[in-house]
Amino acid sequence: MTEFTPLASTIGGMMIGLSAVLLMLWEGRIAGISGIASRILPPYPDGMPTSRLGFVIGLIAAPLAYILFSGNTVEQTVSSSLPLMVTAGLLVGFGSVWGNGCTSGHGVCGLSRLSKRSFVATAIFMAAAIVTVFITRHIIGA
């Protein structure tokens, strides 16, 4: 069980949306994490991805900054086995780049822009994830 947190989740979501809006204002780019993260890996046809590297470092530093300033802890429960997490990582990495976006690029930014492609992509990854959890928790795990 995890606690339902409508207020904290809405506020956190608004911060994510604000970050995406400000990245658009600053550089005119979509805040898609799969695109940003995949482009910090070589090769670099467009030169060194300095700004994308900055974004990724910020993402990684975020919980440390949060813990330091709020004094709170960050809950973290990773229950799946190691081989399952490696498999999941490969699928998430490959699929998000193959489909040109993940929860941020297609989900947040694409839906906000009313992009038809992003509505299709979001519906598919949501459905695939819900079916996967249903199978692992209620069919295999039951």
Add this chain to the structure above:
Amino acid sequence: MSFLVNLALGLLFGVGLVISGMSNPAKVLNFLDLFGTWDPSLAFVMGGAVLVAFIGFKVVLKRPAPIAADLFQLPTRNDIDSPLVIGPAIFGIGWGLGGFCPGPALTALPLAATGTLAFVPAMLLGMWGARMIGQSRAARTST
């Protein structure tokens, strides 16, 4: 300068993930578990993010150009091709197995759960593989 602005925006995005609870894969998996221990929080994260971005993009895109670049780089395609179906299907299966999508996985990295430390390198390898295969396919079809 662009590095620092991006660092700040990455921090804002990541703190948003932490506050919303999305850096915890257990919370994400419970959202996806409609027929079990359902936690609707993720819908509120998406709702808050889309609300701000929907209004914010409208305001920002009234400008002739962004601040630090010559033009807005917006996707213009409108067709539904096979990568747009296959990619999200593969991504969704992985998301359901591990409870991590790319942003939260990176943000959860310094919390150093063993599963996260296994997930992130595998995710980067998968991303790199998709880029390489995509590029070689593009090169073949253009020649």
